[in-house]
Amino acid sequence: MTYASDSTPELVERAYAAARQIGFPLTADDPGHGRGSACLPWVGRFLAMLAAGCHQGRIAELGTGAGIGAAWMSGAMPADCTLITTEIDPIRAAAAKELLAADPRVAVLAGDAVELISACGPFDLIFADSGVRDGETFGALVGLLRPGGRIVMDDVTPAALVPAHSPLRARDVKREMFADDARLAWTEVVLPDLENSLLVGTRR
Numbered sequence: 001m002t003y004a005s006d007s008t009p010e011l012v013e014r015a016y017a018a019a020r021q022i023g024f025p026l027t028a029d030d031p032g033h034g035r036g037s038a039c040l041p042w043v044g045r046f047l048a049m050l051a052a053g054c055h056q057g058r059i060a061e062l063g064t065g066a067g068i069g070a071a072w073m074s075g076a077m078p079a080d081c082t083l084i085t086t087e088i089d090p091i092r093a094a095a096a097k098e099l100l101a102a103d104p105r106v107a108v109l110a111g112d113a114v115e116l117i118s119a120c121g122p123f124d125l126i127f128a129d130s131g132v133r134d135g136e137t138f139g140a141l142v143g144l145l146r147p148g149g150r151i152v153m154d155d156v157t158p159a160a161l162v163p164a165h166s167p168l169r170a171r172d173v174k175r176e177m178f179a180d181d182a183r184l185a186w187t188e189v190v191l192p193d194l195e196n197s198l199l200v201g202t203r204r
């Protein structure tokens with residue numbers, strides 16, 4: 001089944017083109033994945049759905065990449081919402097800045113994500129996509145959410161698909177960070193490919 005709303009927004013298509021131009025991996029299978037890859041389309045749609053509810057809101061993205069997630073969110077967020085997206089790689093930051101330059105609601109900042117966004121909260125939505133893997137930093141991000149604000153992390157393997165011998169069976173840092181923060185009501189969302197999931201939490 002295909003619906004009209006399944007189409008990819010033009011700005012997202014341009015973000016893919018920018019990614020190809022600078023060699024930013026589009027999928028986790030691409031060479032260079034160790035340096036991050038683009039969010040999956042289902043993650044983009046999920047972020048867009050949340051961004052659409054951020055009236056008079058503020059959104060932060062940690063790890064812009066080539067601007068694909070930012071394109072999904074900025075295209076869906078209300079006119080009175082702003083987005084700060086942060087990227088440590090100067091070439092990626094420059095490409096995303098060019099892509100999003102026409103939208104005055106969007107700021108692309110080059111540098112360390114946590115440092116850059118710490119003074120800019122509170123946020124209605126945080127897409128934590130720069131590789132945060134420690135509870136202290138994660139806790140600081142949750143502290144930047146306003147009550148009702150959401151934090152999202154992707155690149156999670158659905159619990160049912162984690163192989164029996166995988167160390168993730170014993171300890172999964174991403175799930176642990178969400179589970180250990182009592183300020184969050186959170187869940188895992190399995191994406192339509194049934195092979196990937198994301199974690200989303202709402203600040204109480």
Ligand SMILES: C[S@@+](CC[C@H](N)C(=O)[O-])C[C@H]1O[C@@H](n2cnc3c(N)ncnc32)[C@H](O)[C@@H]1O
Nearest residue numbers: 036037038039063065068069087088112113130
């Ligand atoms: C998974 S990719 C981001 C994908 C992007 N969010 C999207 O939707 O397509 C992770 C990005 O985080 C960036 N990154 C890694 N550490 C960072 C840091 N400390 N501050 C900002 N960006 C960082 C990497 O350079 C990489 O581009």
